[in-house]
Amino acid sequence: MKLAETVTFGGAGLDRAAHLRGDAAALTRMQARDDARVVLFWRGKPLVRGEGRDRLALLPCDHPVVASRDTGDRVLLGLAAREAPRFACDLSNWEPEDLDRNELGQYLDPSEQHHPDLPADHVFAELRRLMARLSPVDAELAATGKAILGWHHTHGFCARCGAPSDLSQAGWQTTCTRCGSHHFPRTDPVVIMLITHGNSVLMGRSPGWPEGMYSLLAGFVEPGETLEAAVRREVFEEAGVAVGAVRYLASQPWPFPSSLMIGCAGEALGRDLNIDPQEIEDARWIGRDDMMVAFAGDHPVLKPARRGAIAHFLLQNWLADRLD
CATH class of the missing domain: 3.90.79.10 (Nucleoside Triphosphate Pyrophosphohydrolase)
Structure with a gap:
């Protein structure tokens, strides 16, 4: 099918830079770059901006909301145009005021959450609701970040011995603290x-x-x-x-x-x-x-x-x- 890769989340040529995931020095340098950006997620919802909710809100690594998180929790998504680093970070432990729990978990969650330290047009919104509005690059970043952070939430323990596991390889691997087993994201x-x-x-x-x-x-x-x-x-x-x-x-x-x-x-x-x-x-x-x-x-x-x-x-x- 000639148009196969034009499907939403079909890919925009993001360089996933897998060879850099285990390079601690390179990761530190990338996060210090002026063009490095972080995609925030709250309970699976990406941070988006604009009236149409049609763009990811990409924050610099030194933004207060991003800087409040442990740098070891950032997932390297890859390199965008001109090798600009892109990371994902989870903010799920933040508890919004006046959270309507009845709307969460619906087939199509219509609710939006706004962090007080972010601009008014920056909100966390359900990806399923806005996926067709995003550019190919934003869609690939959002899909990758949501999937890998979702894997973190469900694979915090070793599948072999049950002990807690630590994140490694820029978020793309877990290592058991007891038996040393390595585990990787599953699709x-x-x-x-x-x-x-x-x-x-x-x-x-x-x-x-x-x-x-x-x-x-x-x-x-x-x-x-x-x-x-x-x-x-x-x-x-x-x-x-x-x-x-x-x-x-x-x-x-x-x-x-x-x-x-x-x-x-x-x-x-x-x-x-x-x-x-x-x-x-x-x-x-x-x-x-x-x-x-x-x-x-x-x-x-x-x-x-x-x-x-x-x-x-x-x-x-x-x-x-x-x-x-």
């Missing part, structure tokens, strides 16, 4: 399938999704399984549809919390549905004309996948006949 492979039969595409919805929202079927790849086999298994398990030929289309890092969405196209061998209610709430075949109406926002029932998600990207290119 979960997920297949997401554009399954077609004639001029229709198979769509489904999970319980708890916003009313009318449908997306492509998706599921985790199991150990010892090929992508093609995972596509066929997941579609049959969820919708009872047998799938023949399968081909790869595009991929998308999906930091909610740590997946790699692997977009595939599959040809259904029939249209009969047998939905597993433990897997999905509903599934249906949607014709191309109906999908075009849904994308225009005029369909009485169907709301397509959210902009920025690979499902939206694949469907948009299917409608435009640009999958090859």
